[in-house]
Amino acid sequence: MPAEPSIVNAARVKDEFLDLVSISSLSKREGAIARRLQAILEDMGASVEVDGAGERVGGDTGNLLARFAGNKTGAPPFLLSAHMDTVGPAGAIRPVVEGDIIRTDRTSVLGGDDKAGIVAILEAIRVLRERGIPHGDVELVLSICEESGLRGAKHFDTGRLRSHRGLVLDVDGVCELITRAPAANHLSVTIHGLAAHAGICPEQGMSAIQIAAEAIAGMKLGRVDEETTANLGVIQGGLAGNIVPDCVVVRGETRSLTVEKLEAQTAHMRERFEGVVAGRSVRVGGRLHQARAEVEVRRQYEVLDVRDDAPIVRLVRAAAAALGRSCRIRATGGGSDANVWASRGLEIANLGCGMHEVHTVNEWIDIKDVVVTAELVLEAVRLNAA
Numbered sequence: 001m002p003a004e005p006s007i008v009n010a011a012r013v014k015d016e017f018l019d020l021v022s023i024s025s026l027s028k029r030e031g032a033i034a035r036r037l038q039a040i041l042e043d044m045g046a047s048v049e050v051d052g053a054g055e056r057v058g059g060d061t062g063n064l065l066a067r068f069a070g071n072k073t074g075a076p077p078f079l080l081s082a083h084m085d086t087v088g089p090a091g092a093i094r095p096v097v098e099g100d101i102i103r104t105d106r107t108s109v110l111g112g113d114d115k116a117g118i119v120a121i122l123e124a125i126r127v128l129r130e131r132g133i134p135h136g137d138v139e140l141v142l143s144i145c146e147e148s149g150l151r152g153a154k155h156f157d158t159g160r161l162r163s164h165r166g167l168v169l170d171v172d173g174v175c176e177l178i179t180r181a182p183a184a185n186h187l188s189v190t191i192h193g194l195a196a197h198a199g200i201c202p203e204q205g206m207s208a209i210q211i212a213a214e215a216i217a218g219m220k221l222g223r224v225d226e227e228t229t230a231n232l233g234v235i236q237g238g239l240a241g242n243i244v245p246d247c248v249v250v251r252g253e254t255r256s257l258t259v260e261k262l263e264a265q266t267a268h269m270r271e272r273f274e275g276v277v278a279g280r281s282v283r284v285g286g287r288l289h290q291a292r293a294e295v296e297v298r299r300q301y302e303v304l305d306v307r308d309d310a311p312i313v314r315l316v317r318a319a320a321a322a323l324g325r326s327c328r329i330r331a332t333g334g335g336s337d338a339n340v341w342a343s344r345g346l347e348i349a350n351l352g353c354g355m356h357e358v359h360t361v362n363e364w365i366d367i368k369d370v371v372v373t374a375e376l377v378l379e380a381v382r383l384n385a386a
């Protein structure tokens, strides 16, 4: 623990966290929290703009870009970023407070993912300004629809940013910095067999379900290697128990920290489906029917891969050291807006902000961890101007 008492206001952090998590903000329904945050940010002295991403995704607000003017000339601008939306269930959130521990009544998620990040950023900026601590311009992007395919960030025009460097706050852990995160491909496979009466003439059909089963049974899935994962998460098809099914749709994904491994695993999954259908055909009434697989692959996001000696990593390490802490540098298997910012050429890493058991109704947070995160952000912004 730092020897000196924190200059971060823990009571204010707790109050603001409870305020923000109590506002439901499912993806595409971030309007209420965006208006609340815009009011808070303008009250803090920021200029705030809302972009047009909301219309693009069919939501009720766009991304927020807030700009705080620095008080030190010549200091480089710094980007801070978090997301406003949460996964469900989150129709009504009733936080349960036990000292510094905040959890839900187990009927909803808490939304500490990512409101812990938002609160840590707000508190850090507030203290910087209240105390007149020297800092450069701070740009803050609060995105929509992170939880639904990073779509808010993807529709954000990063040409509007002056910062070249910054932090996303959107991951578990405290005093931990994510510098590597996977690229991901989404796969959608439609297998076409041939329908037939299952009792009278099954030999005149080709079961798309059986073809899919054979392809999947020979497929590497789950943890493929220490950097690569793969999953088939949806399978839909068939009409009735007495019809040989002519169509099945299978959807899934693969991710890897290394793009070559991502491409290799994607090719493996594609080849399993294409290889099995190639060997399946049936002749009915003089006509040859060949089974087919349509495989669609869509890149969901690019890798995050920041060198250990990159300035942003050294900055966060130095900030942690100034607080008497050490910062763990690690990889994650999840994507975040940091992947999008990195693909646009920003030097960005993802700082842990204390969230626990996210995307479940057991989600909880310890306010002390959000306070530490705010201290780290404050120190990083200060050192960036030093």
Ligand SMILES: [Zn+2]
Pocket (backbone or CB within 6 Å): 083, 113, 114, 146, 170, 171
């Ligand atoms: Zn998140």
